[in-house]
Amino acid sequence: MNLDNLPVEWSVSQLTKMIASEGLISDGDWIESKDQDEKGDIRLIQLADIGDGDFRDKSNRYMNQDAFDRLNCVELKANDVLIARMPDPLGRACIFPKLPYKCVTVVDVCLIRTGERSAISPKLLKYWINSTQIRNLIALNATGTTRKRITRKKLESFDFPVPPLAEQQEIVRQLDVMLAQVEQIKARLDAIPTILKKFRQSVLESYFNNLASVQQVNLDDLVVSIDQGWSPKCLNTPASAEQWGVIKTSAIQPLYFDANENKELPSNLKPREALSLISGDVLITRAGPRARCGVTCIVDKDYDNLMICDKVYRVRCDSKKISADYLNLYLNSLTGLSLIEKMKTGSSESGMNLTQSKFKELVIPLVSLKQQLAFAKDIKKFFQLANHIEETVQSAQKRVNLLTQSILAKAFSGELTTEWREQHQELITGINSAESLLAKIKAEREASKPAKKTRKKKEV
Structure with a gap:
């Protein structure tokens, strides 16, 4: 953000110099797991509550009054600006809307309370922090080895354009x-x-x-083969055009094959060329969560270096009986999806299966090849x-x-x-200028500081 060409009525300042004496900048309260109480009535506002400009009201953790008093927590007020000190994304900010119960923040949320006589509007501060320029600045100044974090002192050091x-x-x-x-x-x-x-x-x-009135034929009678793949331990990087790879189930999306979703086969393993993909192969996921079991697509071209994984069926059609495109489209229709859904087995929503024996019995309405x-x-x-x-x-x-x-x-x-x-x-000029306002706040803050104690001179 270029602060050199601002309007002449504007000024530039740091957060601490813009906030009135009754304002506050805090790292949030250092509340630990032992301080939490599910039966408490004081809500803990966490990272999940801080939206990208909006307050999301998602968290569900509490503490009791005794812990609040012991830790000397700061109760949130309406129009407090809350900033996420950790991803994702780092530095997102929102305005606290005032909930119908007492609330405090946790340490990963920075609290900025501007005060009634401050030089900055809470809403403008929120917009400023959510701008790309400040997000980039926050990212550059974040520290940490595992998860980056922006410190309160760093936030306080940023220069801010201050309009009247x-x-x-x-x-x-x-x-x-x-x-x-x-x-x-x-x-x-x-x-x-x-x-x-x-x-x-x-x-x-x-x-x-x-x-319903046309000939109904079992899938097994219309295909050349239904093959199940191989799932060796692969590298976590996609294979290049010169390397062998094994597709992931995420490569198979409804009506769409994503060849980039694969893992490279280690050089010490010999590829199984019989499991590679050619144009017209119909792929269907055979295991996984309910929503991901029975997903079907068609391969758009030959992929000589990609193999199917163990959780995928590869169907090769008898081109004299059924078109691969026709089969793929039918299996993606609500009628086809409904039949597949009835064939799924499993004890939980997260672990469904489509057995080959059942899949072969799938009934396909067969019109002429033309x-x-x-x-x-x-x-x-x-x-x-x-x-x-x-x-x-x-x-x-x-x-x-x-x-x-x-x-x-x-x-x-x-x-x-x-x-x-x-x-x-x-x-916006004279006593209403930004410069005049900042000077007034500076004077108020100086006046609110406690007087320094002076030592009395000893009488001789």
């Missing part, structure tokens, strides 16, 4: 309006992938939902349209994310309120 109070209120007003609009746009964009997912399913159902190819061709046209929309949405999401930071950058350079300053000079 009246202009701060105008900046906050404009940011509230603009960023609320950005969030609305984000929400609408975020909803589109779900709409497209429903669209794809409706397309599939329009082709596969009314095939119709199968026509179905697949038509469906792919609709999917290409959906994919194009999805790519457009992803591009728009990136631009919108950049828009938020662009608006914040304009706010803290003075560009956002250029016109407002021209029209309200009387509110």
Whole structure:
């Protein structure tokens, strides 16, 4: 953040110099596990509660009044600024909204209470800390070997652009309006992938939902082979084009094969070439959590160096009887998914199985090969349209994310309120200037310091 070209009515200061004498900057309370009491009525505000600009109200830990008194904890007040001193992301900030019970923070949350006569608005401080420039500054100054942490002293040392109070209120007003609009746009964009997912399913159902009258054939009679893979202990890095790798189950997504999701085979192990992948292989996960068991995709091209893992079935179709595209699309339709769901076995939601014997018995509605190819061709046209929309949405999401930071950058350079300053000079100059306000706070803080005790001279 460039602090050299700020408006002349602005000033630059550190946090401690902007906060009134009744304000507070604290590392949070050093509350340990032994201090917690699930039956207590004092809520512990933790990292999970600190959103990226919003208070999320997620944690569920408490302490009792005795521990509160013993540790001399600070009770949170409405408009306190809370900053996450640890990831993720590091340095996110929000405003405490005041809950209907007493609350304190833990040590991983920095508390900043500006005070009523401070030179900085709590909301403006929140926006400033959530800007990319300050997040980057926090990341650069964070320390720690396992998890990076920003210290209170480091936060206090950062220089902050200080507009006059009246202009701060105008900046906050404009940011509230603009960023609320950005969030609305984000929400609408975020909803589109779900709409497209429903669209794809409706397309599939329009082709596969009314095939009860056609010939029903067991899968085992339509394929050349159903093979199960191999899961040796691999390296945690993906294989290059010249190396052998074993795919992970995450490589198999509904209707999409992600070849990057693989692990490199160690050089001391001999690859099993018979388990490699070729274009048209239909892959289905055979084990895992319920939502991940029975997921199906088709391999888009030959991958001579990638092998299937033990938790995946590789289906190779008899091309004279069934199209691989047709089978893949059917297994991803609601009708096909429903049949697969009934075949799953397991004692818990996290450990479901699809046995090969049951999978082979899966009944497939078999139209002519010509119709199968026509179905697949038509469906792919609709999917290409959906994919194009999805790519457009992803591009728009990136631009919108950049828009938020662009608006914040304009706010803290003075560009956002250029016109407002021209029209309200009387509110930002003289005694209303930022420099005058900082001087007043400095004087108040000096006056509030306890007087130094002087030694009396001994009488001779």
